[in-house]
Amino acid sequence: MRYMASEKLEIIRLVEQSALPVRQVLGKIGIPRSTFHRWCDLYRTGGPEALADKPSGPNRIWNRIADDIRAQIIDLALETPELSPREIAVRFTDEQGYFVSEASVYRLLKAHDLIASPKFIVIKAAESFHTKTTAPNQLWQTDFTYLKVIGWGWFYLSTILDDFSRYIIAWKLCTTMAASDVTQTLELALQASGPHQATVRHRPRLLSDNGPVMLLTNSQNG
Known part of the structure; x- marks a missing residue:
């Protein structure tokens, strides 16, 4: 192409x-x-x-x-x-x-030497999580799917997947891949599954390309 x-x-x-x-x-x-x-x-x-x-054809000469x-x-x-x-x-x-x-x-x-080379954020993809899940809401996975719409540009489908059930808990179509987009998708997942009512110890872990992290909310002191 x-x-x-x-x-x-x-x-x-x-x-x-x-x-x-x-x-x-x-x-x-x-x-x-x-x-x-x-x-x-x-x-x-x-x-x-x-x-x-x-x-x-011949090269075009541009005005200075x-x-x-x-x-x-x-x-x-x-x-x-x-x-x-x-x-x-x-x-x-x-x-x-x-x-x-x-x-x-x-x-x-x-x-004038004022251009830097493109900066690419290279993050090593995480290996399979060493502890296998045995029930829903133990581990969630985040991902972005790239969608090219002719005439409109790029869109990104942010999803939260439950590792055990393979069920997509929440999704959001975004125009960027900012951290706020992932946060908003997580908020939708929390609303859909309700683990924000659980203690910190029992909340799901979140697996992204950076590896697993504990999912915390403002109710962590509850």
Whole structure:
């Protein structure tokens, strides 16, 4: 399957922002690791434009950004180091009323050594929990399923699965994979199963890619 440059960049950001291991994310969306790493190398060295398939015709010559605009973009980047080239381009366009593309910002920042390599949060997937469950609500598992909707983008199905019964206790369709999304799905699971009434000792453990943790709520002192 052939991907447009914007789709390749979207996949790179998806993997970068995911709390799941890179290999697991790529497996879910069907992208070979060799292909993904090639995209990353292109993006790291040439920015978003390098992700586009090379045209068969002659290269297009782009107009150079005026020096005063370049200086303002660099100043903005230094003032807001937490922003990505895309976010800097959007903010600059909104605040200054002068359109600059993400690719132009990327090239400019890279020329001034202000671009860092993509940061991928690689977490080792947990092995099977060493204590086998013998009843429901002893161990819950969290997971995200990736859904690509043509014309809409990526969506993420957050689920809470009971390890013993394999029953999906709660689910939530999300537009991000933030910690708050998992928390909200857990709240739905708590409402559905009622273990928040139990003591801390008897509440279910939660198994994610980071391993098992004890599920605590505000009623832990009850």
